[in-house]
Amino acid sequence: MTLLYRSTRGTADTALTASAAILQGLSPDGGLYVPTEKPQLDLNLNDLPDLTYQQVAYKVLSAFLTDFNDDELKACINAAYDDKFDDNAIAPVSHHGKDFYLELFHGPTIAFKDLALSILPHLMTTAAKKQHFDKQIVILTATSGDTGKAAMAGFADVADTQIIVFYPKQGVSAIQKQQMITQPGANTHVVAIDGNFDQAQTNVKEIFNDDAFKQEIAAKGYQFSSANSINIGRLVPQVAYYFYAYGQLIKQAAIQPGDTVNFSVPTGNFGDILAGYYAKELGLPINRLICASNQNNVLTDFFDTGYYDRVRPFFTTTSPSMDILVSSNLERLIFRAVGSDATQTSAYMHELETAGHYQIKPETLSFLKETFSAGSATGDADAQAIASVFKETGFAIDPHTAVAKAVADQYRETTGDDTPMVIVSTASPYKFPNAVLSAIEGHDETTDGLDAIAQLKDTINVPLPPAIQKLFDAPVRHKMSVNANEMKETISKILKIR
Numbered sequence: 001m002t003l004l005y006r007s008t009r010g011t012a013d014t015a016l017t018a019s020a021a022i023l024q025g026l027s028p029d030g031g032l033y034v035p036t037e038k039p040q041l042d043l044n045l046n047d048l049p050d051l052t053y054q055q056v057a058y059k060v061l062s063a064f065l066t067d068f069n070d071d072e073l074k075a076c077i078n079a080a081y082d083d084k085f086d087d088n089a090i091a092p093v094s095h096h097g098k099d100f101y102l103e104l105f106h107g108p109t110i111a112f113k114d115l116a117l118s119i120l121p122h123l124m125t126t127a128a129k130k131q132h133f134d135k136q137i138v139i140l141t142a143t144s145g146d147t148g149k150a151a152m153a154g155f156a157d158v159a160d161t162q163i164i165v166f167y168p169k170q171g172v173s174a175i176q177k178q179q180m181i182t183q184p185g186a187n188t189h190v191v192a193i194d195g196n197f198d199q200a201q202t203n204v205k206e207i208f209n210d211d212a213f214k215q216e217i218a219a220k221g222y223q224f225s226s227a228n229s230i231n232i233g234r235l236v237p238q239v240a241y242y243f244y245a246y247g248q249l250i251k252q253a254a255i256q257p258g259d260t261v262n263f264s265v266p267t268g269n270f271g272d273i274l275a276g277y278y279a280k281e282l283g284l285p286i287n288r289l290i291c292a293s294n295q296n297n298v299l300t301d302f303f304d305t306g307y308y309d310r311v312r313p314f315f316t317t318t319s320p321s322m323d324i325l326v327s328s329n330l331e332r333l334i335f336r337a338v339g340s341d342a343t344q345t346s347a348y349m350h351e352l353e354t355a356g357h358y359q360i361k362p363e364t365l366s367f368l369k370e371t372f373s374a375g376s377a378t379g380d381a382d383a384q385a386i387a388s389v390f391k392e393t394g395f396a397i398d399p400h401t402a403v404a405k406a407v408a409d410q411y412r413e414t415t416g417d418d419t420p421m422v423i424v425s426t427a428s429p430y431k432f433p434n435a436v437l438s439a440i441e442g443h444d445e446t447t448d449g450l451d452a453i454a455q456l457k458d459t460i461n462v463p464l465p466p467a468i469q470k471l472f473d474a475p476v477r478h479k480m481s482v483n484a485n486e487m488k489e490t491i492s493k494i495l496k497i498r
Helices: 018-024 045-050 053-064 070-080 120-130 147-155 174-181 197-208 211-219 232-251 271-281 298-305 330-337 342-355 362-369 379-393 399-415 433-441 449-460 466-472 484-495
Strands: 004-007 033-035 093-096 099-103 136-142 161-168 188-194 222-225 261-266 286-293 307-309 357-359 372-376 421-425 480-483
Touching (some): 018 120, 018 222, 045 232, 093 232, 099 232, 120 147, 136 147, 136 197, 136 484, 147 174, 161 174, 161 197, 161 484, 174 449, 197 484, 211 222, 232 261, 232 271, 261 271, 261 399, 286 399, 298 307, 298 362, 342 357, 372 399, 379 399, 399 421, 433 449
Parallel strands (some): 099 421, 136 161, 136 222, 161 188, 188 480
Antiparallel strands (some): 004 033, 093 099, 307 357
């Protein structure tokens, strides 16, 4: 059986194979690709403790990407999950205090997006061959800090690709910026914009939907695709680490096969937690998925009330990858929650784009609340979580992980639920050294960037990851900065099409 993918805003009769959907990235009607039916996963929970990360990834990807053959999938997986990760487990689960932490920061950019973006270039180039693709792929990406670097690390010097990354000039950490502007690769292009992530993401989507511009670049031998989690090839690999985490809990004798677990997930664009939902749909015994937001708590309000409202103050926080008011991947969940009704989904998204808000029906909200809980943490609560975890366990967590920890604690206190809790730890503390230092030391740190890294190392006594060590000598390669409304013209200049 070949699993096909349809748009959340279109009809099922225009469905594509997985390889075609991966190449296209975003549907021409503006929707996101989702499976037309439930994938068939050949995986027994009892076998999970004995499987490597690569073996779990193969099982999951085989269910979703059915037009890739075994050899193609195994080649992509082996190329992605190799010694570029500094832990052989790829995504180990550690236990600190009363919580388990799924450590997704052992890759080349020390953030969770490495798990998907290490494999996406291989999936995409394999898909291009399968589709007899004759154009150069242009990866167009907006980033709130982590996607850009992880995507460039994956696509750097990959044949027949270019990658253009836009990031908010004032909306990423000093280390995130340093990682991006020092990225090597003849095909990598990094552009700072005067604006926030939502503006960058909205403009990227508009460029994807600009038919005249797409025809113009096609005439020059290019086609756009995306490395954001709007691309199904980016989202699907994330499902694997939920199954792998469950296997590690069994292996550590924390649970028995079939026991339920909770995952607290720090999320802004909703891709990471949506992957957890897909895992549950495939049979993983998840009790609650806890959607953890920072001060930009648009998702918390949505899961509380069913009202999504992006017209609100935007806050720049110490957890910048979550500083988002338009959560793109929520559209996929809405589509599922309204019974795969593309007309209704499209109407909600149109209202969001034009009016800035939409209200789902009570029965739809009830459906969501069967699985999801939500909460938010202020900057003070975030810092307190970093400080308390380090004081009590000696384990240093980054601000995004701290948001998930703080919200998990809120959830437990409110509900009394003692189901084993997995905190999805999305970045190394070295990615945000100033915020971690400030929280642990109990005062505002003026030190930032590489100096803060050195100071943090002395404080937490954890060896520097290779990805961070390299930054101390890396030359700056990318200095371009433009206004948000100049993004399309900037792409034209980079590709030399005008």
